[in-house]
Amino acid sequence: xxxxxxxxxxxxxxxxxxxxxxxxxxxxxxxxxxxxxxxxxxxxxxxxxxxxxxxxxxxxxxxxxxxxxxxxxxxxxxxxxxxxxxxxxxxxxxxxxxxxxxxxxxxxxxxxxxxxxxxxxxxxxxxxxxxxxxxxxxxxxxxxxxxxxxxxxxxxxxxxxxxxxxxxxxxxxxxxxxxxxxxxxxxxxxxxxxxxxxxxxxxxxxxxxxxxxxxxxxxxxxxxxxxxxxxxxxxxxxxxxxxxxxxxxxxxxxxxxxxxxxxxxxxxxxxxxxxxxxxxxxxxxxxxxxxxxxxxxxxxxxxxxxxxxxxxxxxxxxxxxxxxxxxxxxxxxxxxxxxxxxxxxxxxxxxxxxxxxxxxxxxxxxxxxxxxxxxxxxxxxxxxxxxxxxxxxxxxxxxxxxx
Amino acid sequence: xxxxxxxxxxxxxxxxxxxxxxxxxxxxxxxxxxxxxxxxxxxxxxxxxxxxxxxxxxxxxxxxxxxxxxxxxxxxxxxxxxxxxxxxxxxxxxxxxxxxxxxxxxxxxxxxxxxxxxxxxxxxxxxxxxxxxxxxxxxxxxxxxxxxxxxxxxxxxxxxxxxxxxxxxxxxxxxxxxxxxxxxxxxxxxxxxxxxxxxxxxxxxxxxxxxxxxxxxxxxxxxxxxxxxxxxxxxxxxxxxxxxxxxxxxxxxxxxxxxxxxxxxxxxxxxxxxxxxxxxxxxxxxxxxxxxxxxxxxxxxxxxxxxxxxxxxxxxxxxxxxxxxxxxxxxxxxxxxxxxxxxxxxxxxxxxxxxxxxxxxxxxxxxxxxxxxxxxxxxxxxxxxxxxxxxxxxxxxxxxxxx
Numbered sequence: 064x065x066x067x068x069x070x071x072x073x074x075x076x077x078x079x080x081x082x083x084x085x086x087x088x089x090x091x092x093x094x095x096x097x098x099x100x101x102x103x104x105x106x107x108x109x110x111x112x113x114x115x116x117x118x119x120x121x122x123x124x125x126x127x128x129x130x131x132x133x134x135x136x137x138x139x140x141x142x143x144x145x146x147x148x149x150x151x152x153x154x155x156x157x158x159x160x161x162x163x164x165x166x167x168x169x170x171x172x173x174x175x176x177x178x179x180x181x182x183x184x185x186x187x188x189x190x191x192x193x194x195x196x197x198x199x200x201x202x203x204x205x206x207x208x209x210x211x212x213x214x215x216x217x218x219x220x221x222x223x224x225x226x227x228x229x230x231x232x233x234x235x236x237x238x239x240x241x242x243x244x245x246x247x248x249x250x251x252x253x254x255x256x257x258x259x260x261x262x263x264x265x266x267x268x269x270x271x272x273x274x275x276x277x278x279x280x281x282x283x284x285x286x287x288x289x290x291x292x293x294x295x296x297x298x299x300x301x302x303x304x305x306x307x308x309x310x311x312x313x314x315x316x317x318x319x320x321x322x323x324x325x326x327x328x329x330x331x332x333x334x335x336x337x338x339x340x341x342x343x344x345x346x347x348x349x350x351x352x353x354x355x356x357x358x359x360x361x362x363x364x365x366x367x368x369x370x371x372x373x374x375x376x377x378x379x380x381x382x383x384x385x386x387x388x389x390x391x392x393x394x395x396x397x398x399x400x401x402x403x404x405x406x407x408x409x410x411x412x413x414x415x416x417x418x419x420x421x422x423x424x425x426x427x428x429x430x431x432x433x434x435x436x437x438x439x440x441x442x443x444x445x446x447x448x449x450x451x452x453x454x455x456x457x458x459x460x461x462x463x464x465x466x
Numbered sequence: 467x468x469x470x471x472x473x474x475x476x477x478x479x480x481x482x483x484x485x486x487x488x489x490x491x492x493x494x495x496x497x498x499x500x501x502x503x504x505x506x507x508x509x510x511x512x513x514x515x516x517x518x519x520x521x522x523x524x525x526x527x528x529x530x531x532x533x534x535x536x537x538x539x540x541x542x543x544x545x546x547x548x549x550x551x552x553x554x555x556x557x558x559x560x561x562x563x564x565x566x567x568x569x570x571x572x573x574x575x576x577x578x579x580x581x582x583x584x585x586x587x588x589x590x591x592x593x594x595x596x597x598x599x600x601x602x603x604x605x606x607x608x609x610x611x612x613x614x615x616x617x618x619x620x621x622x623x624x625x626x627x628x629x630x631x632x633x634x635x636x637x638x639x640x641x642x643x644x645x646x647x648x649x650x651x652x653x654x655x656x657x658x659x660x661x662x663x664x665x666x667x668x669x670x671x672x673x674x675x676x677x678x679x680x681x682x683x684x685x686x687x688x689x690x691x692x693x694x695x696x697x698x699x700x701x702x703x704x705x706x707x708x709x710x711x712x713x714x715x716x717x718x719x720x721x722x723x724x725x726x727x728x729x730x731x732x733x734x735x736x737x738x739x740x741x742x743x744x745x746x747x748x749x750x751x752x753x754x755x756x757x758x759x760x761x762x763x764x765x766x767x768x769x770x771x772x773x774x775x776x777x778x779x780x781x782x783x784x785x786x787x788x789x790x791x792x793x794x795x796x797x798x799x800x801x802x803x804x805x806x807x808x809x810x811x812x813x814x815x816x817x818x819x820x821x822x823x824x825x826x827x828x829x830x831x832x833x834x835x836x837x838x839x840x841x842x843x844x845x846x847x848x849x850x851x852x853x854x855x856x857x858x859x860x861x862x863x864x865x866x867x868x869x
Contacts, residue, residue: 079519116542117546119482120550121549121553131541131548132546138538139519141534142535146524146528147523149531150526157531157534162609183609
């Protein structure tokens with residue numbers, strides 16, 4: 064059997080008991096005959112503790128020193144996990160990011176992996192050891208400790224799996240797999256056996272929250288089968304892999320939803336004065352993220368207008384930016400609406416089923432749910448609806464498309 | 467002005483306030499015109515916390531993984547201290563042991579420094595930065611993280627000072643200098659302005675506890691002036707340097723004492739059967755440390771005997787070892803005595819003052835203090851006396867020799 068990479072996040076290694084349970088999981092894979100690499104994050108709240116110390120000392124601490132500080136968190140976990148595995152009678156060795164050969168850009172706090180030199184890890188695997196690697200961290204070519212930013216440990220795991228030619232990378236987390244929708248709210252939501260990379264990317268970006276999109280992208284680029292599974296259960300998880308899945312008859316793979324959305328409509332007296340690029344340049348400069356953008360020209364929506372959705376929390380800041388740049392943008396009027404939500408259906412099967420979007424709008428209209436905005440991609444349809452109707456819309460879509 | 471190395475131990479960087487105070491000390495040296503390197507230990511009790519986690523997971527944790535775990539302690543301190551210095555508007559950079567180029571043997575938990583590659587530290591000093599280095603840790607030639615064992619951070623500081631050609635290495639600690647005797651017990655004890663390496667070595671070995679002998683030896687070998695001073699006070703400390711000091715008229719530089727000592731007397735029926743080497747070989751094999759050894763052959767101490775002193779805590783184990791090897795050693799009888807203490811006078815001036823030992827024995831006899839064992843070196847006389855008489859003996863010596 065081949066190599067596998069397992070990744071355990073901070074809550075899954077949050078205390079002594081969980082570290083021991085993680086050791087057992089690693090040993091179980093080893094005893095199946097695999098060569099095993101385990102990537103771990105810092106224990107539970109340890110990063111928060113370090114950040115708190117730093118803030119007391121220097122609220123504007125240099126990012127290089129933050130990386131120096133925070134990278135100790137995973138180093139503690141790898142040492143303890145290796146000890147736990149050794150205690151159960153299996154050979155183990157821990158490596159920091161730099162010892163595991165993770166070469167990154169020298170961008171502190173948000174570095175990207177450039178290269179992985181697998182000499183140490185490969186040698187230890189050849190010697191039959193379970194290799195424990197610190198996630199989230201690497202080393203620049205100048206010998207500086209870096210961290211990878213959000214989703215960093217997932218990305219470490221996938222990148223190592225790619226560099227080692229592993230047959231699988233398992234992300235062991237506090238959910239047992241990827242669901243067709245959020246099982247806390249949607250009664251018929253069920254765990255998927257499989258999903259393809261693009262579907263997972265849409266779901267990850269839509270706030271399903273199981274996996275960081277960056278790790279999914281990496282897995283897609285290197286074609287690494289990615290499993291999402293529960294950290295301390297035996298239950299099989301969800302496999303994320305290249306298209307042509309078993310469940311191909313399924314047009315829609317999942318239904319995602321996201322609340323606390325607002326909408327801004329910027330209207331112009333004439334098309335000539337309309338400087339749409341300026342709107343989104345200024346917002347980007349002030350780090351206001353915009354999601355769906357809809358532009359309408361002509362009579363229907365008034366003379367001419369552009370609408371976009373964003374997080375409710377960003378609404379005030381967005382209005383400040385727009386008003387400050389009113390002259391440059393050349394708009395006539397602003398209308399805002401909050402208390403909205405986004406509901407999306409995702410599935411690779413949509414590409415060959417052109418009627419899916421129409422069917423979605425029909426069932427929503429029949430349910431009396433008004434649609435404020437629409438956005439479509441090849442494998443996704445998103446609608447913005449009143450927040451109070453969000454779960455009803457998701458439930459209706461889940462039933463209609465027999466997800 | 468030249469380079470200086472400052473070293474701050476765990477209690478001196480034990481919390482946020484102390485880290486800020488340490489930053490101020492470093493900046494003060496920098497503002498005097500020095501190039502400044504600061505070596506620090508792990509914060510206060512953080513090592514204990516990590517050791518406790520390891521013990522819960524694996525009481526026999528591999529020493530490699532203990533080094534991986536414990537070396538995070540100093541890494542946290544260096545990052546926080548660099549942030550604190552930056553916060554005060556001075557440029558700083560932190561380096562782990564391996565980044566600072568500390569190459570060691572690959573003996574985990576107790577490695578010795580083999581080489582220091584000062585490229586990074588030298589470059590940062592040239593750029594005007596205050597350089598903060600993690601004490602106690604290094605890297606083997608195979609890229610393994612090692613720790614230096616007891617006295618490790620002091621040794622890091624001295625070794626860096628030697629490699630950089632620093633004009634001084636200051637050990638900033640919770641005492642303000644080296645005293646002629648322990649000021650908690652000896653009323654006339656006073657802080658020394660200077661002391662030479664050999665005297666300090668004898669005092670360090672005698673339990674004065676201010677400095678680890680290993681660091682003093684290193685400083686002596688490379689002729690690095692070593693200062694012991696208070697961590698967060700401006701007061702001048704004690705300089706430890708090569709002989710020919712200002713206070714050369716002083717025959718005795720200090721009086722040290724150590725309680726909880728026991729004595730074992732091993733007697734033989736005849737010299738022929740006496741295998742003294744075997745006694746100390748067997749004790750060494752079982753890690754029982756022996757201090758003073760006195761051998762007497764002939765009538766005075768019975769037929770033939772060897773006596774030695776050791777820590778009371780080791781007495782039981784020593785007796786077990788001796789009894790187990792009775793046949794090999796060939797002894798006839800064992801007598802033990804506990805409740806003893808060792809009092810020592812130390813001074814380079816003794817070399818040219820042969821009457822010092824005799825004078826010590828006289829004043830002790832006049833004070834009615836019985837001497838059980840004697841050991842002398844060129845610059846030291848130690849006597850073993852009843853523990854209840856220890857402080858009286860030390861006080862009498864301190865007065866007699868006008869220390």
